[in-house]
Amino acid sequence: MTQSFDTPLPPPKERRRLREKGSLTQAQLAARLGVSRETVRAWETGRSTPSGRRKESYGKLLASLAATPSAEARGPQEPDGDSKLTVSLSKTEKPKPATPTAAPAQAPTATLAAPAPASAAPTPAQAFDALYAFCAPALVRQAYLLTGRRELARESVEQAFQVAWQRWPEVAVDPDPASWVRATAYEYALSPWHRFRPRYRHPEPPPADASDRALLDVLLTLPPSYRRTLLLYDGVGLGLPETAAETEASTPAAASRLMHARSAIAARLPHLAEPDVLHRRLAETASTERLRAAKPPAVRMGSERRARFWTRAAIAITVAIIGATALTVHSAPTRYEPPVPPGETVPGVPPRAAPGTLSTAELTLRAKLRAESANGPEKLLPEPR
Structure with a gap:
């Protein structure tokens, strides 16, 4: 007789912690439970809760991970959804924790024995640099696939991280800071105002490989919303609900955009009709270009200079308005002055x-x-009698 799992599951954050404690990725955990990676991600974010046999299997697996004192030796880990394109587009970089508030990497036994001391917590600059080093190289390649311009791709990523540093208290507590920065970079890269800038009026040299040029040409013919949806779903590897949320569209609208984008690519490049082949070609096309991002300290200094410039500009404009108001008050009349009446016609x-x-x-x-006399008529004087 099978015993039912009646113990309630731990909170979503604890589920994710137990999975990371066992050195399991979402894909590996999904393979063990016989579900999709999107389902495991929904369980860990709290959007859904398993039931029935899935709940029993999931609870037993979490209980076994909680009882394990140290992480077991496992094979090479498969990246999660948000870092899937990161690893595929930048194979030489070492993945770092994307969460800016995470403590420095320690041995698994030390992490389980006691929490990290408060003094070991990274500073905001260190957390920002870790997030930048982990996300920036892949974001530059993604922005290049969106725009087809190397300089604009680097500028978009730097602009997004400068905004993130200015709003770091908000970004640091975000559940997924990498998605926050990615959405900001995509919005800047796809802005229609770049076409009016002199440096972006002429196209850049295309890729050297003919197949890469063909794929990039097809991508640039798609509408920006279709291009972004295709890159997030088939390139980064997000689920359809996450793609719809990041593109600010409904799930049916995101699915329609994705299908139309795939159809347009398959019509001109039939060998890319399969999603797996398209994902691999997207990674290869972006990896062939030498796209290097700036150093994290340079991005932080640029953000601070920009903030100082706009702060001083706002102060100068405020002082100018105050001065103009004071001058107007000083030079304005203090009493009522009636207007000069219009002239009247004199008879004659x-x-x-x-x-x-x-x-x-x-x-x-x-x-x-x-x-006539100049002195007027003579006056009549009364004479005495």
Whole structure:
């Protein structure tokens, strides 16, 4: 008789911690339980909870991981969804923890024995540098597939990380800071205002390989939203709900964009009709280009300089507005001054004529005025009687 697993499952964060404690990836855990990786990810984020036999198997596996004092020796780990394209596009880099608030790597036994001391916690700059070193190389390659421009790809990633450093208190506590930075980089890379910049009016040299050029040309003919959805789903490896959430679209709309993008690529490149082949070709196309990101300290210094510039500009504009307001108040009248009334017509006085020859009537009037006494008529004085 099979015994049911009635013990409640641990919280989602504890589930993820137990999986990482056993050195298991989401794909490996899903293979053990016979479910998809998206299902395991939904369990660890709290969006869904297993039931029935799945709950029993999942609970027993978590209980065995919790009872294990140290991580077992396992084969090479498969990257999770968000780092799938990171490893495939940058095979030489060493993966680092993407969570900026994570403590430095220690031995598994020491981690299980006692929590890391408060003094061992990384500083904000160290956490930012770790996130940048882990995400920036792959993000540059992804931005290159989105835009087809090398300089714009590097600029997009640097701009995204500069914004992340300015808003680091918000990014540091985000459940997935890598997705936060990726969404910001994609938005900047796909901005339509770049077409008006002089440096981006002319196309850049295409890739040297003919197959890479063909794939990049097909990608650039897709609408930006289709291109982004295809890259997130078939390139990065996100699930359809996560792709829809990051592109700010509904799940049916994201599925429609994905199907149309795949159809457009398969129509021109039939050998890329399979998603696995398309994923591999996306990684190979981006890996052939030498796309290097700036160093983390340079990005942080650039972010701080930008913040200082805009702060000083805001202060200067505020001072100018205050000065203009003070000048207006000082020069404004302090009492009411009535307006000058319009002139009135005096009887007998002709209107002023324009310069030129006088008419006969004007000459007659002038002679009459000159003939009269300059002192006016004589006054009548009373005589005494």
